[in-house]
Amino acid sequence: xxxxxxxxxxxxxxxxxxxxxxxxxxxxxxxxxxxxxxxxxxxxxxxxxxxxxxxxxxxxxxxxxxxxxxxxxxxxxxxxxxxxxxxxxxxxxxxxxxxxxxxxxxxxxxxxxxxxxxxxxxxxxxxxxxxxxxxxxxxxxxxxxxxxxxxxxxxxxxxxxxxxxxxxxxxxxxxxxxxxxxxxxxxxxxxxxxxxxxxxxxxxxxxxxxxxxxxxxxxxxxxxxxxxxxxxxxxxxxxxxxxxxxxxxxxxxxxxxxxxxxxxxxxxxxxxxxxxxxxxxxxxxxxxxxxxxxxxxxxxxxxxxxxxx
Numbered sequence: 001x002x003x004x005x006x007x008x009x010x011x012x013x014x015x016x017x018x019x020x021x022x023x024x025x026x027x028x029x030x031x032x033x034x035x036x037x038x039x040x041x042x043x044x045x046x047x048x049x050x051x052x053x054x055x056x057x058x059x060x061x062x063x064x065x066x067x068x069x070x071x072x073x074x075x076x077x078x079x080x081x082x083x084x085x086x087x088x089x090x091x092x093x094x095x096x097x098x099x100x101x102x103x104x105x106x107x108x109x110x111x112x113x114x115x116x117x118x119x120x121x122x123x124x125x126x127x128x129x130x131x132x133x134x135x136x137x138x139x140x141x142x143x144x145x146x147x148x149x150x151x152x153x154x155x156x157x158x159x160x161x162x163x164x165x166x167x168x169x170x171x172x173x174x175x176x177x178x179x180x181x182x183x184x185x186x187x188x189x190x191x192x193x194x195x196x197x198x199x200x201x202x203x204x205x206x207x208x209x210x211x212x213x214x215x216x217x218x219x220x221x222x223x224x225x226x227x228x229x230x231x232x233x234x235x236x237x238x239x240x241x242x243x244x245x246x247x248x249x250x251x252x253x254x255x256x257x258x259x260x261x262x263x264x265x266x267x268x269x270x271x272x273x274x275x276x277x278x279x280x281x282x283x284x285x286x287x288x289x290x291x292x293x294x295x296x297x298x299x300x301x302x303x304x305x306x307x308x309x
Contacts, residue, residue, distance in 0.1 A: 003202040010286045018068040025108040033083035034076045043071035044114050051120025054219035056082025066290050080218025090218040102129025106136050117141040131240040140244040144279045147258035150230040159253040163198035181228035183221035199279035201251035244269040245296040249277035
């Protein structure tokens with residue numbers, strides 16, 4: 001059975017995708033669009049933070065819908081993306097703004113404590129956000145997250161060049177580097193689409209999924225700033241004491257060494273490398289991914305809970 005057939009069989013085994021209810025939450029002066037699955041008694045909600053920087057919550061739904069079988073799942077569009085309101089000056093946006101929204105969103109929704117999962121750039125947002133809201137977070141999962149410093153960026157670019165078609169390689173060569181230092185949503189969107197196939201370990205799976213289209217000035221400004229200036233979050237992440245699971249596809253173009261670095265840096269982290277999976281292990285290795293993530297989330301909390309602010 002091919003990887004694609006295994007994925008289709010897995011999705012069919014799940015039955016109907018749970019419905020989502022849409023609402024609006026006022027978060028730090030902006031209206032953010034929020035979607036939730038039905039509540040589940042006895043389990044904390046799970047916030048899903050998508051990556052992609054330009055994109056909205058649809059990157060993770062219905063991909064991560066199996067979590068909704070055992071807990072309420074909460075998704076949202078980050079500021080200036082999807083259906084959420086943009087800040088007054090989108091060009092001044094920084095990833096720290098996204099991070100500050102995480103705890104503010106929890107408080108706006110009236111949730112005492114939740115679990116948080118972040119994918120790719122969303123892993124960076126989740127880690128920075130949870131570090132600021134540790135009392136309100138029970139457990140954290142990062143999935144193929146960006147690293148604690150920007151050292152992975154040139155490595156990823158070279159890996160993508162080696163994995164895509166000649167046509168897409170020409171686009172990446174033209175748009176990589178200095179062009180991405182500008183907050184031009186056309187440049188960032190075209191680069192993302194051209195590099196899309198590189199995220200998959202299996203070429204057939206890459207052909208099965210269409211690259212997303214989005215046009216967020218806010219997201220492009222944040223991405224441009226990170227690429228232009230670089231970043232180093234190590235000091236902040238050493239203070240993140242929430243139990244954390246670092247999941248990474250072993251064949252991701254974003255090197256697995258990033259996951260090992262994260263798991264060694266975070267005080268209460270462990271890692272799980274998923275073989276034969278790329279950047280989206282919930283598609284390429286769904287059974288293993290949901291088994292590992294589900295077991296971590298189902299484990300009881302250790303130590304007395306802290307009172308959220």
